Structures are given as C-alpha cells and as structure tokens.
Amino acid sequence: MTSVEDKPPRALLAGASRRWVRLVPWAVAFVLFVALLPTTIGVLSVDYGLSGGLAGGLAVAQTAPLLLAVVRPLHAWYVILASDVATALVLLTVGFPAQHAWPFPPTAIVGYLGLCLALGLREPRRTLLLVWLTTAGVSVALGFAAPHGTSGSGVLLTVLSGVALVLGGALRERYEAQRRLAEQETISEAERDRRTLLEERARIARELHDVVAHHMSVITVQADTAAYRLDGLPPEVRKEFTSIAATARESLGEMRRLLGVLRNEETRGELAPQPGLTRIGQLVEATVRAGVPVEFTPCDADVPEAVGLSAYRIVQEALANVVRHAPGAPTHVSVSASASSGVERLTVLVVNGPPPEPPAAPLENGDTGHGLVGMRERVRIAGGTLDAGPLPDGGFRVAAQLPLTDSLPPT
Template identity: 80%
Template sequence: MTSAEEGPPPALLAGASRRWVRLLPWAVAFVLCVALLPTTIVVLTADYGLTGGVAGGLAVAQAAPLLLAVVRPLQAWYVVFVADVAGALALLTVDFQERLLWPFPPMEIVGYVGLCLALGLRERRRTLLLVWLATAAVNVALGFVAPHGFGAMGLLFTILGGVALLLGGALHERSEVQRRLVEQETISEAERGRRTLLEERARIARELHDVVAHHMSVITVQADTAAYRLDGLPPDVREEFTSIAATARESLGEMRRLLGVLRNEEAHGELAPQPGLTRIGQLVEAVAKAGVPVEFAPCDADVPEAVGLSAYRIVQEALANVVRHAPGAPTQVSVSEDGERLTVLVVNGPPPEPPAAPLEEGGTGHGLIGMRERVRLADGTLDAGPLPDGGFRVAARIPLTERHFT
C-alpha cells in the first residue's frame, strides 16, 4: 500500500490530550522558520559575503522545510541536510573572516538541532543512528577542506545534532511505553470484565443445571412409579408413562453430558443444594455481624428455584459491595412478590465516615456485570446506581412465569 493510500502521517504530538501541546510543534516550527529565514540571508550576505541570490536560495532551502518537519521530519531532513552541505561548499567560494564559524554558521546549527529533535520524536533508533553518522561523516569530511583550519567548534553541528537526536528519541520511547501501558491496561480491564461475565454465565448454567436436573429426576421417578402407585391403569396409559420416563431419562442424560463439563473438580461447594429466599436472612445476619446495620423485610412466597437463587445472588453481591465500599452504612434489604414478579431491593446510605483505606482500590463494576447478566437471562430488569445523598441502590425485578425456569 502506498503512502497516498494510507493518508498523510499525523503531526508530531498529534495524540496529546491538550490542544496547546498539539499546536506546540507547529508554533516552534513557525517561529524557527520566520526567525531563521531573514537571519540566514543577512548573515550570509553581510558577514560571509555571499551574493543575495545565493544567500536567499540557501535560506529558503534551510529554513522552509522546518514546517514540513512537523509532519514528515525525515523528508525535511533530506532537504535541509543537502542545503546545509551546499551552503558550506558555497562559503568556500568567498573570503570570510577566520572568526566566523564554518562549515555551518550558527543559524544553520539552530535549525538543524530543531530538525533533529523532530526526527527523534518520530523515527526509529536505526534511522536516528544513520542520520547522526551521516552528519558526523559530512562534518569531518568538510573539515579537510576548511579554509582557516578545523577545530572543536567545527564539530558543534555533529555534537548538538546528536544531543537533539538522543533527547527526541528518549522522549519518543517514553511516550511509546506509556501508550502501550495504557493500551495494555485497557485490554486487561476489558478481559477481566469478559472473564467475569463468562464465569457468571458458567455459574448460572451450573445452577440451572441443578434446578432442571432436579425437576427432570422428579418427572422420571413419578413416571416410573406411576404403574405401582395407581391401580387399574390401562395398558396404553402404562406405555405412555413408560415413554415419558424414557424420554425424561434420555433428556436428563443429554443435559448432563452438555452441561456437566461446567463442573470442575475444584467447585466442591457448588455441589451443595442451591440457596434461595430462605437463605437471604443468613446473609443479612452475617453482614450485621460485620458491623453493617441492616433492616430486612423477608418474603416467604413460593417462587421457582431459579428465581429464588437469582434473588439470593443479587442480595449477596449487593451486601458484599456495601461491606467493601461503604462499611457501616445503614442498609435496607427487602424482597417482595406481587404474583407476577419478584422484587429485590437493596439500598444503603452513605458510610458514617469515609474509610481510611478502602478494602478495594478502584471499583471495576464486575459485580454489577454479574447481576445484570443473571437478571437478563431471567428476562428481568435491574436498576442500580448511586443516590444523591451518597448511598447506593440496587433494584431487581424478576418475572415468576414458569416458562423461564422450567
């Protein structure tokens, strides 16, 4: 792909968050160009004795490309480098005073240093090394034809150019390291959120597996024992019960083969019966012992197991967040049902005093991700967010219709 197809490269510091930083390279390039262009003409004509036409051409070739350096510093370097060398050779044709700097007058050194700084901010180490080697080689080579001898001052072009390249390269690498760290942190955070979501889905699948397996097992047992429990069943009814039992047993086995892999050998705790509404009171008691004053309005309604389990998990996560982020905050927990849906409400006020050291630095919202996913799978709704007084509210509404859970 050609550069035209890719589009022009971004300007130096174009990724900075502050506008004045993004404009800084253009401002510096403009100032250098405006200052060096007339200065070069005056110095080359008045001090060194070049004609106005030659001095003007050299000044334009040496100063104008500095504006290009903001976007394409390497291409600007080619032009300025050739112009600087041409200027050094042009000065050999005139007789100038020994006190004047040669092969590169001071204004050329200033422009070249600015250009090298732009190169360091954009190019790779190898390119910067080649630029410096070319600078040093030309500087030393011109020293052999110096009209008044060649001393340490003649190496300023190489020394200051190398310092600018080194400084720009160091700033460029530091910026790259910071950018990559930010990208990695963003990727890691997204991956943690995704992993948490997948883990929550896997746990929900395991829990649903337990609930469905229980119901399927009951169906199988009832169909198998119908002939012994009910007297006088016609043969076709007995055959129907047998078919129901066989189908239920086959479905149960298939489900276990598909979802059983979600149980790993380390998840021993999840082999126990799953908690429901009756266990929420134990959660409240445990949190109260941890120093959080909790008011609890229980619900004794008979709800599907998956609904009770979802309510338990939501209260569990909400109370855990209170303990983590608002220790000691007064909290109200209520569970109610209206015949169509189960409503779970957990509201906490602000903590009595800000914790000296939070138990967790920087909340990730992964608990909310799990709650939202659990409620979404049950076709319910979740409303969670901060309150004006500094507290937090979690409200979940889960339908009770059997078609979602059987």
C-alpha cells in the same frame, strides 16, 4: 537510508489525545522559520559578506524545510543538509573574518538541531544512526577545507545533533511504550470481560440444571411409582406412565452429561455417546405421544457421528417448535441420503401443516429465536445448507442438507 514513512505522512504527535499537543510541532516549526529566516539572511550578508540575493536564497533553503519536517522530517533533512554544505562551500569564495564560525554558522546549527529533534520523534534507531554518521562525516570532510584552520562549529554540530537525535528517539520510544501498554490494558480488560461473561453463563447453566433436574427427578419418581400408588390403572395408563418416566430419565441424563462438560474444564470429549440417526425415531414417538401426528421416513445410512448428531438436533428442535407453536398439526419427518454431482448429502426434512385449531394461549411466553439460530450454526459447522420458513398454507418447513464427506464450512 530507510524510513518508516511508507504510509501516508502524518504530522508529528498527530496521535496525541490533546489538541494543543498536536499543534506543538507546527508552532515550533513556524517559530523557528520566522526567527531564523531573517536572522540567517542578516548573518550571511552582514557578517560573512554574501550578496543579498544569494544570502536570501541560502537562508530560505536552510529554514523553509523546517515546516516540512513536521510531516516528513527525513525529506527535510536531505534539503537542509545539502543547503548547509552549499552554504559552507559558498562562504569559501568570500573573505569572511576568521572569528566567524565555519562551516556552520550559528543559525544553521540552531535549525539543524530542531530538525534532528523532529527526526528522533519519527525515525527508527537505524535511520537516526545513519543521520548522525552522515553529519559527522560531512563535518570532518569540510574540516579539511577550513580557510582559517580548524573550526569548532563542525564538532559542535556533531555533538549537539547526536544529543538531539537521542533525545527525540527516547521521547518517541517512551510514547510508543505507553501506547502499547494502553493497548494491552484495553485488550486485557476485554479479555476479563469475556471471561466474566463465560463464567456467568456457566454459572447460570449449573443453576438451571439444579432447578430443572429437581423437577425432572420428581417427575421420574412420580411416573415410576404411579403404578404402585394408584390402584386399578388400565394397562394403557401404566404404559403411558412408563413412557413418561423413561423420557424424563433420558432428558435428565442428557442435562447431566452437558453439565459435566461445563464443570470439567479438562474434559476432552463427551461423557456419553451422542444421539444420532437411530435416535430420531424416539423423538418422533415422543412427539406423537404429545398429540402431534407425525409421519416418519427413517434412514439407515452410515453417516459420520457429527452429521448424525446435527441431524438429530435439527429434528429435535423442529419437532419442539411444532409442539410449541402448532400443536396437533400434521407433520412429516424425512431423513434420506443421496448423491448428486459426486457429493453425498444427508437431507433432513421436517414439514408441518397448520394446527387444527389455533392455541388458546401460547405454550411459551416470548420467542427467543435461539432454535433456528442453533440449527443454522450446526449446519454451518457441518458445511451444509438450511432452508427454513413458513409455508403459504400456514405451516412451516425446515430442510437441511449436510454433506457426508469431509468439507470445510463455507466462508
């Protein structure tokens, strides 16, 4: 016979939210113990003629385990069933009147029913069925030794114990169903909150695109038409306007591509080729045009698309931080592939010095810190490492190493 009590024992109804409900099993067990102990002693000694000491010992064995039943009902059942059988066998040695019930006196039946109710609240169906079959088998076996013919107490105990087991089991399963329903409702509520959050983020992204795209489109149009609207522009200025228009169109196209992924839930991949190592030079040129002197050491190694995209985004964010926080600072960008210990890696290094002059006002109000977070997330997904931090001279260094072979990110 197996039990679900492999974990540390808990009292019956210990998971109830109300304190008085948690105390009910203890109160019932205590009342049964206090009421049945002296009653059983009196019945066994007065009605059945057992000696006081023997009647007291059997009464304690039949009633004291009821207190244990609150925590371990199956263990209490072993003790009480054995004591009930022992009591029936002891009663065969004395000449009790024929009108008294045998093999189970009324007090034994009452205590056994309370125990069966506790079993139903704790044990699974298989265990409850085995308990009932054992009870029925013991009743039938003892019936063959009835001193005054067939007695109905064994049949009565079998029927009532079955009712108590079914009732307790039904109450337990109802409680478990309600608990699982409450847990499922909690999970569903959390999923709804998460879905609402994602939908709100997508909505904000679409709105942000609409706002930024409008301004970028205006910039593109103005830069493209400047040569026609303004007479006498020097060639250098015309070239600058052309560069501004090209950069604005590129940024607008990238925003539209990302927005397409957000708006189309069935999109299986990106809608356009992603930037890689070959596009880093364009980032450097754009940064130089923004007034930041940048030295660039390119790399023409053939790297996986995901690694190239991560390297591009890392350099993009690092140079954007230089423009925002250290305008005019000399910067060095280096991308190189190397092999050590049999592992090929792509090293991305962006180092800038202190700005020539502290900016009079920050280019952006506030600092979200999302840039470094995004870098670390990209490096983590690629299974590499990132080292980013300030330098003693006031500059900043970003160094990332991305493995070129397939590997899982560290856990």
